[in-house]
Amino acid sequence: MALSRALAFDGVGFSYGNVAALSDVSFEVAAGERVALLGRNGAGKSTIVRLVTGLVHPDPGSVWIGDWDTADLAPEDLARRVGSVFQHADQQLFARTLREDVGFGPRALGFPAREVRRRTDEALDALDLHAHAEQHPYDLSPALRKVGALAGALALEPSLLILDEPTAGLDRAWRARVADALREHAERGAALLVVTHDLTFAAETLERGIVLDRGRLACDEPLERLLTSAERLKPLGLVPPPIAALSVALDLPGRPVRERDAAHTLARVAGGRSAS
Amino acid sequence: MRTLGLDDVTFWYPATANPALENITLDVGPGDIVALVGRGGAGASTLLLVAAGLAPRVTGGRLAGTVSRGARAGIVLPTPWTQLSGMAFTVWDEVAFGPANLGWPGHAISRHVDHALERLEIAPLASRDPASLSGGELQRVIIAGILAMDPDLVLLDEPTAELDPEGARAVWRLVRSLAGEGKAVLLATSDVDALPDVADRIVWLEQGSVRAMGEPSLLAEDALCEAGLGTTVAGLWRAAALPAPYPLTVVDAVQRWR
Amino acid sequence: MSALHPFSLLAIAAALPAFAWILPAPGGGLATATLALALALVPDVRAGARVVRVAVLTAAPFWLFLLLLHDLPTTVAMGLRITTMVASFVWLVAALPPDRLVEAMVARGWSLTLAYLFAATLSAVPVLKARAQRIVEAQRCRGLSPRGSVANRLRALRALALPLVLSALHEVDERAFALETRGMGSGVHRTPLAAPPDRPLERAARWALLLLCLAAVIWRLA
Amino acid sequence: MSVRLLALIPVTVAISLALSAAVDAVALPLFLDTTGTILATALAGPVVGIAVGVLTSAVNTLRNPTFWPFVVVQIIVALYAGFAARAGLFRSLKTAVPTGLGLGVLASLTSTPISYFVFGCTTTGGIALTTALGRALGLPPLGACFFGSFVSDFGDKAVTFALVAAVLHALPRRTAARFPLALRAMGAT
Numbered sequence: 001m002a003l004s005r006a007l008a009f010d011g012v013g014f015s016y017g018n019v020a021a022l023s024d025v026s027f028e029v030a031a032g033e034r035v036a037l038l039g040r041n042g043a044g045k046s047t048i049v050r051l052v053t054g055l056v057h058p059d060p061g062s063v064w065i066g067d068w069d070t071a072d073l074a075p076e077d078l079a080r081r082v083g084s085v086f087q088h089a090d091q092q093l094f095a096r097t098l099r100e101d102v103g104f105g106p107r108a109l110g111f112p113a114r115e116v117r118r119r120t121d122e123a124l125d126a127l128d129l130h131a132h133a134e135q136h137p138y139d140l141s142p143a144l145r146k147v148g149a150l151a152g153a154l155a156l157e158p159s160l161l162i163l164d165e166p167t168a169g170l171d172r173a174w175r176a177r178v179a180d181a182l183r184e185h186a187e188r189g190a191a192l193l194v195v196t197h198d199l200t201f202a203a204e205t206l207e208r209g210i211v212l213d214r215g216r217l218a219c220d221e222p223l224e225r226l227l228t229s230a231e232r233l234k235p236l237g238l239v240p241p242p243i244a245a246l247s248v249a250l251d252l253p254g255r256p257v258r259e260r261d262a263a264h265t266l267a268r269v270a271g272g273r274s275a276s
Numbered sequence: 277m278r279t280l281g282l283d284d285v286t287f288w289y290p291a292t293a294n295p296a297l298e299n300i301t302l303d304v305g306p307g308d309i310v311a312l313v314g315r316g317g318a319g320a321s322t323l324l325l326v327a328a329g330l331a332p333r334v335t336g337g338r339l340a341g342t343v344s345r346g347a348r349a350g351i352v353l354p355t356p357w358t359q360l361s362g363m364a365f366t367v368w369d370e371v372a373f374g375p376a377n378l379g380w381p382g383h384a385i386s387r388h389v390d391h392a393l394e395r396l397e398i399a400p401l402a403s404r405d406p407a408s409l410s411g412g413e414l415q416r417v418i419i420a421g422i423l424a425m426d427p428d429l430v431l432l433d434e435p436t437a438e439l440d441p442e443g444a445r446a447v448w449r450l451v452r453s454l455a456g457e458g459k460a461v462l463l464a465t466s467d468v469d470a471l472p473d474v475a476d477r478i479v480w481l482e483q484g485s486v487r488a489m490g491e492p493s494l495l496a497e498d499a500l501c502e503a504g505l506g507t508t509v510a511g512l513w514r515a516a517a518l519p520a521p522y523p524l525t526v527v528d529a530v531q532r533w534r
Numbered sequence: 535m536s537a538l539h540p541f542s543l544l545a546i547a548a549a550l551p552a553f554a555w556i557l558p559a560p561g562g563g564l565a566t567a568t569l570a571l572a573l574a575l576v577p578d579v580r581a582g583a584r585v586v587r588v589a590v591l592t593a594a595p596f597w598l599f600l601l602l603l604h605d606l607p608t609t610v611a612m613g614l615r616i617t618t619m620v621a622s623f624v625w626l627v628a629a630l631p632p633d634r635l636v637e638a639m640v641a642r643g644w645s646l647t648l649a650y651l652f653a654a655t656l657s658a659v660p661v662l663k664a665r666a667q668r669i670v671e672a673q674r675c676r677g678l679s680p681r682g683s684v685a686n687r688l689r690a691l692r693a694l695a696l697p698l699v700l701s702a703l704h705e706v707d708e709r710a711f712a713l714e715t716r717g718m719g720s721g722v723h724r725t726p727l728a729a730p731p732d733r734p735l736e737r738a739a740r741w742a743l744l745l746l747c748l749a750a751v752i753w754r755l756a
Numbered sequence: 757m758s759v760r761l762l763a764l765i766p767v768t769v770a771i772s773l774a775l776s777a778a779v780d781a782v783a784l785p786l787f788l789d790t791t792g793t794i795l796a797t798a799l800a801g802p803v804v805g806i807a808v809g810v811l812t813s814a815v816n817t818l819r820n821p822t823f824w825p826f827v828v829v830q831i832i833v834a835l836y837a838g839f840a841a842r843a844g845l846f847r848s849l850k851t852a853v854p855t856g857l858g859l860g861v862l863a864s865l866t867s868t869p870i871s872y873f874v875f876g877c878t879t880t881g882g883i884a885l886t887t888a889l890g891r892a893l894g895l896p897p898l899g900a901c902f903f904g905s906f907v908s909d910f911g912d913k914a915v916t917f918a919l920v921a922a923v924l925h926a927l928p929r930r931t932a933a934r935f936p937l938a939l940r941a942m943g944a945t
Contacts, residue, residue: 041440053675079677092672094696108677138928141316171315171466172504197440237442242508249530263515291933330711351715358708362654365633376725377717599884600876612876623821655811658770666778680782687782699923702767709763719759
């Protein structure tokens with residue numbers, strides 16, 4: 001059913017002038033699916049973000065948000081279904097308080113004040129930002145401003161979230177909060193497409209990995225298999241994150257890549273060993 | 277002999293009541309690599325600005341305590357695009373901006389600039405316009421611009437922020453080789469997993485004061501893991517409720533496991 | 535032509551329009567306009583042709599509007615003056631890359647401050663232009679439509695201008711840190727990196743040009 | 757001049773030029789090329805404002821040589837904004853917009869003689885057409901030229917003043933505190 005498909009790239013190519021940024025890229029993301037977009041800088045990740053948000057249009061091929069073809073719509077129309085956070089999102093805030101900025105999207109889409117308030121509060125709750133809600137965005141660190149921009153995207157309650165390096169510069173506690181907020185949003189049916197270099201974050205939060213290499217799709221498979229095969233990752237400029245590397249080094253059954261699963265397996269195996 | 281000495285330093289930003297740094301005492305000697313870790317807003321960036329002599333001189337505000345510094349310090353901030361001189365239209369001139377301001381003779385400038393370009397593996401970019409560079413290339417040009425001034429204290433604030441994993445590994449290798457030459461390095465990073473192979477000493481900052489200081493093994497201690505500042509492997513060991521001391525890295529964990 | 539010292543190029547580009555206004559129309563204007571356009575062709579005809587084309591394209595609308603507002607003689611007189619000014623500047627920009635001008639200013643002992651202000655502005659403009667574009671895009675992706683009623687478009691302008699200015703002002707400190715840490719304002723006399731050679735003959739020619747302008751003004755007034 | 761003020765000037769010039777380039781994204785007939793001059797003056801006084809104004813004209817001239825004679829207008833804008841800042845006229849939109857309109861008149865009065873004697877009032881297509889309209893309405897040449905430049909420049913200074921007022925009020929406390937004149941400009945002495 002088309003609507004369960006949140007996003008689809010169909011034979012997409014794109015070039016800036018005569019430089020081909022993407023060639024023949026096709027993949028689909030279902031509602032509720034959590035996808036990591038990986039690859040070296042310059043591999044085409046940011047171009048995919050611009051295509052999904054409708055800032056640029058594919059040539060050849062087409063990009064679908066559910067049953068909408070992005071070629072027919074402007075970014076402000078797509079904003080009803082697509083929540084986006086760009087690489088330098090810390091530069092787009094301007095309200096006097098963080099709360100007011102988070103409400104910018106819903107207000108721009110024309111929701112009544114009561115609805116804007118509800119969405120803003122829920123987004124601030126999801127990211128535990130209440131302590132900073134009345135603060136001036138520029139009294140926060142750039143990384144926290146970016147979390148504020150993420151709250152602004154969540155407040156749109158989109159069916160698809162497209163995020164470019166949402167955890168850049170965040171400490172472990174904030175990264176865990178962002179991870180929880182995104183998983184919770186996915187459980188409510190939203191699809192996630194997250195550009196990141198932070199493979200630990202990807203392992204904790206997402207389930208599928210798409211790797212771009214020089215504008216082409218190099219891999220598209222579950223993260224648990226991808227992140228534990230060092231020889232597949234190396235040519236793509238990637239290295240297995242610590243927990244995946246440990247799973248392989250200790251030959252843990254099931255090769256867990258998430259901390260919770262790895263801790264559970266470690267405890268079980270350690271218990272077994274000390275008993276024998 | 278210490279290249280940088282902070283003795284009981286407290287610092288207030290202008291028009292703010294509570295201090296950004298409180299009673300900081302820290303020494304960094306030649307060849308040392310000291311890493312500052314802490315939650316967002318713990319004061320690491322402010323401490324680097326104080327060490328570089330930019331706070332309070334440029335930021336304004338008030339400082340108590342004493343800061344003693346060797347000949348010359350260079351700081352690299354996490355936003356490369358604000359660090360360009362704006363007066364150079366080629367990468368070579370950009371890297372030469374610092375030495376030229378110091379009034380060095382022409383031949384000395386050329387020697388230092390060419391050496392710095394080699395160190396950062398950006399010699400092929402020498403005649404490129406800085407505005408046309410990628411985030412990663414720009415970061416290396418800025419670091420080269422600092423190294424070309426031959427500082428004995430190098431200060432780095434989130435040096436790998438704009439880099440992909442390969443670029444980040446190259447910067448960590450460079451930091452080790454700088455210390456190898458006798459330079460003192462003081463850096464702040466949220467990439468804690470990289471520190472065991474890089475830093476000699478870890479300083480844990482919380483709300484502007486030093487909560488703990490010690491060997492890299494500090495990053496496997498329970499209190500740090502609880503604050504979310506331990507390494508991923510230590511955090512995993514703790515989550516699995518396995519006995520302390522927690523292993524610091526994958527290699528430690530494998531040895532401990534056998 | 536571009537081998538000349540930057541200050542000489544500046545002097546020529548300033549003198550030509552000055553003469554165009556000082557000398558009696560239309561002969562004066564005609565002479566200076568043709569001279570300005572000819573200068574563009576001296577270094578190499580192909581690049582010069584492009585400069586001439588840009589100059590003519592920039593000057594053409596003025597001729598059209600002058601014709602609309604004034605009688606023929608005024609149109610010709612003013613048109614030639616404007617063409618001289620346009621041709622001189624377009625030729626100057628083509629012949630003189632900004633960095634050579636900056637190095638000349640520094641070498642001549644003009645304060646580093648002036649050279650910095652001119653060069654740093656030139657390099658800051660494209661950065662903030664790109665950022666303004668990125669901010670418009672980001673706000674549109676949050677549902678902001680820059681079309682519709684004037685009130686709506688003014689709101690959209692505010693949602694573009696405020697973040698641009700706030701983020702730019704926020705970075706002023708970081709720019710200042712960069713200048714300080716790299717020795718600017720250290721009071722030491724800066725070593726010019728590639729000081730363009732300035733021959734005494736050129737310097738004399740520049741002063742001569744200035745005197746000539748003054749003489750022409752006096753002759754025209756007398 | 758402190759290195760911080762030195763770093764402020766190129767940024768505020770670039771703000772003016774970036775805004776005047778981006779204003780067509782919202783399809784409004786505005787120049788906004790004095791935003792940086794007024795902002796710099798409100799933050800650091802008329803001397804810095806004049807430096808920003810002159811540099812804005814210089815960079816504009818590289819792009820279009822006919823801008824250079826109008827450097828006089830930028831200097832007048834900086835001086836006017838200096839008085840407005842000391843009088844706290846950036847306090848609210850109710851004071852900022854009329855002050856901007858006043859500057860609109862003053863700017864047109866200043867630019868008209870330059871536009872008329874140097875360019876015969878053809879600086880831009882817009883001004884030329886509105887001047888022709890003025891002539892059609894029977895205004896004398898100089899009067900028509902003033903009418904032309906005022907009509908096309910009418911809203912620009914008012915919107916620019918309102919924008920700078922909005923920026924000053926949107927500044928975080930820590931930044932505003934480091935520009936004493938800004939506090940005064942906002943009426944918060």
